[in-house]
Amino acid sequence: MHGDNATLDQLGAAILRYAEDRLRLHPVPLDRVATPEELEAAVGQTITEEGLGGLETLALFEDKLAPACLSVDHPRYLSFIPCAPTDAAAMFDLVVGASSLYAGSWLEGSGAVHAENAALRWISDLAGLPPEAGGVFTPGGTIGNLSALVAARYATRARAALDGITGVAARPWRVAATEGAHSSIKSACDVMDAELVGVHVDERLRLTGDNLRKALEENGPETFFAVVATCGTTNFGIIDDLQSVAEVCEEYGIWFHVDGAYGGAGLAAPSVRERYAGVERADSFMVDPHKWLFAPFDCCALIYRDPEQGRAAHTQHASYLDVLTEAPDFNPSDYSVGLTRRARGLPFWFSLAANGTRAYAAAIERTLEVTRFAAEEIARRPELEVVREPDLSVIVFRRLGWAAADYQAWSDRMLADEFAFIVPTSHAGETLARFAIVNPQTSEEDIVAILDTMR
Numbered sequence: 001m002h003g004d005n006a007t008l009d010q011l012g013a014a015i016l017r018y019a020e021d022r023l024r025l026h027p028v029p030l031d032r033v034a035t036p037e038e039l040e041a042a043v044g045q046t047i048t049e050e051g052l053g054g055l056e057t058l059a060l061f062e063d064k065l066a067p068a069c070l071s072v073d074h075p076r077y078l079s080f081i082p083c084a085p086t087d088a089a090a091m092f093d094l095v096v097g098a099s100s101l102y103a104g105s106w107l108e109g110s111g112a113v114h115a116e117n118a119a120l121r122w123i124s125d126l127a128g129l130p131p132e133a134g135g136v137f138t139p140g141g142t143i144g145n146l147s148a149l150v151a152a153r154y155a156t157r158a159r160a161a162l163d164g165i166t167g168v169a170a171r172p173w174r175v176a177a178t179e180g181a182h183s184s185i186k187s188a189c190d191v192m193d194a195e196l197v198g199v200h201v202d203e204r205l206r207l208t209g210d211n212l213r214k215a216l217e218e219n220g221p222e223t224f225f226a227v228v229a230t231c232g233t234t235n236f237g238i239i240d241d242l243q244s245v246a247e248v249c250e251e252y253g254i255w256f257h258v259d260g261a262y263g264g265a266g267l268a269a270p271s272v273r274e275r276y277a278g279v280e281r282a283d284s285f286m287v288d289p290h291k292w293l294f295a296p297f298d299c300c301a302l303i304y305r306d307p308e309q310g311r312a313a314h315t316q317h318a319s320y321l322d323v324l325t326e327a328p329d330f331n332p333s334d335y336s337v338g339l340t341r342r343a344r345g346l347p348f349w350f351s352l353a354a355n356g357t358r359a360y361a362a363a364i365e366r367t368l369e370v371t372r373f374a375a376e377e378i379a380r381r382p383e384l385e386v387v388r389e390p391d392l393s394v395i396v397f398r399r400l401g402w403a404a405a406d407y408q409a410w411s412d413r414m415l416a417d418e419f420a421f422i423v424p425t426s427h428a429g430e431t432l433a434r435f436a437i438v439n440p441q442t443s444e445e446d447i448v449a450i451l452d453t454m455r
């Protein structure tokens with residue numbers, strides 16, 4: 001199965017050409033969703049005893065399968081949180097794939113781990129965390145949140161045991177967060193059999209120290225092992241009042257986790273940086289470079305203020321791993337759920353190193369500029385109304401007179417036309433429109449063209 005040189009030349013050239021052509025497409029086609037029946041009819045049996053051959057299989061992918069995958073980097077793909085990798089990051093993903101790297105341990109991947117750590121350092125410094133802070137790139141924010149919460153509970157239990165507090169294991173073990181927190185927090189609590197306690201938001205839909213204190217007091221502060229604040233909620237891009245939340249966490253000695261999966265990238269943008277005041281007090285912090293830091297899927301940077309707390313909770317022990325765990329080296333697998341790991345931080349590192357951090361700040365600022373334009377444009381149009389002024393690059397708005405079915409029909413039509421992918425969202429029971437703008441290619445003209453379809 002390792003091809004001879006002629007095969008490698010031919011297939012290698014075809015694959016590189018495909019990748020290069022795809023990166024050159026501007027704009028990329030939005031493409032479409034196919035049904036299982038359509039795809040079955042289009043590609044037939046692909047897994048065969050004889051094999052189809054590389055070129056044939058590549059052609060199948062290019063002609064039949066790729067057009068049935070939405071381009072998340074399309075400038076009018078504004079649903080969920082899109083992903084718009086830099087050319088450098090996307091290309092370097094090819095290198096990572098071709099290089100048989102293992103980045104779980106220092107022993108096996110020291111060069112890759114060193115580079116990943118440099119990229120983590122940049123994020124950690126942006127957040128103002130101490131120089132000893134560090135962590136690991138995980139497959140996404142869901143695993144990042146889970147890993148942070150597992151470390152938080154481990155540390156809390158260890159401390160309780162040291163303090164001689166008994167009955168520790170029998171406690172309810174709670175996490176406090178608002179309903180604006182990402183669904184993965186609830187899912188992490190379910191996995192951990194922990195209870196998620198909802199904290200009321202203030203009039204700007206933020207988590208604040210005052211409301212947090214009330215929730216802690218009502219439930220017994222000693223039953224909590226973590227508080228989760230969000231800097232950039234997924235639905236609205238809201239930054240919680242990190243400073244007052246940090247104060248309350250310090251007062252009660254509760255682990256302060258900041259989920260910046262989407263919004264953490266804004267730390268690099270001078271125009272919004274001050275909104276994150278307090279993030280430097282986090283015990284753990286994470287950001288998904290595959291969201292607003294222009295890295296390909298899948299990539300979450302998880303950082304602990306004191307990495308030792310991550311290591312204590314996550315190191316796997318087995319006789320066949322002793323050679324790794326007994327060495328003093330930095331092993332990324334020790335800092336999150338999971339053992340085997342791809343060097344998923346490398347495409348991000350490569351692009352950051354190649355383009356420089358100033359280009360990142362400029363690209364993030366550009367998306368903020370387009371979001372501000374969108375807010376003004378929405379406010380200007382009599383049939384539209386902004387629901388909440390954006391903190392970052394997500395904007396939620398209503399089309400006056402539309403019911404849920406109207407939003408859905410509008411969304412379906414734009415996708416069927418391969419014009420835009422913008423699914424409705426909801427808030428307080430009301431269906432609404434929402435743009436998430438993380439692609440620097442999204443322009444004012446795109447916004448106007450989309451809003452014109454809502455007349």
Ligand SMILES: *Cc1c(COP(=O)(O)O)cnc(C)c1O
Nearest residue numbers: 140141142182184234259261262
């Ligand atoms: C997207 C998101 C997550 C989950 O990240 P995945 O990479 O999708 O697992 C967690 N928190 C917030 C705030 C998010 O926006």
